[in-house]
Amino acid sequence: MNISIIIPFLAAVVAGIFAIAVGILKWRMIAFRAFAGGMLALGAENIFIGLAAEPGSIATIGHWQMWALVSSSFLPGMWLLFSLCYARGNF
Numbered sequence: 001m002n003i004s005i006i007i008p009f010l011a012a013v014v015a016g017i018f019a020i021a022v023g024i025l026k027w028r029m030i031a032f033r034a035f036a037g038g039m040l041a042l043g044a045e046n047i048f049i050g051l052a053a054e055p056g057s058i059a060t061i062g063h064w065q066m067w068a069l070v071s072s073s074f075l076p077g078m079w080l081l082f083s084l085c086y087a088r089g090n091f
Helices: 003-025 031-055 057-073 075-088
Strands: none
Touching: 003 031, 003 057, 031 057
């Protein structure tokens, strides 16, 4: 396996661990739910990038890149929601 394939999968595992840890410990506050959702979207994007990095046909690479783009489209909204709720503090 190539290092360019391993790194996105490791990043997805770390993002998943953060999302699960925050989801278990602080699941009642909406700011932490948004953080967990953002980390899950980031992990999904990295999984799709790792799958696109594997050698294959152009159609397969394009398919996984399309799913990486779809999953990354959720990131700005989730992080904006997190930052607005977290900056507010005790709302």
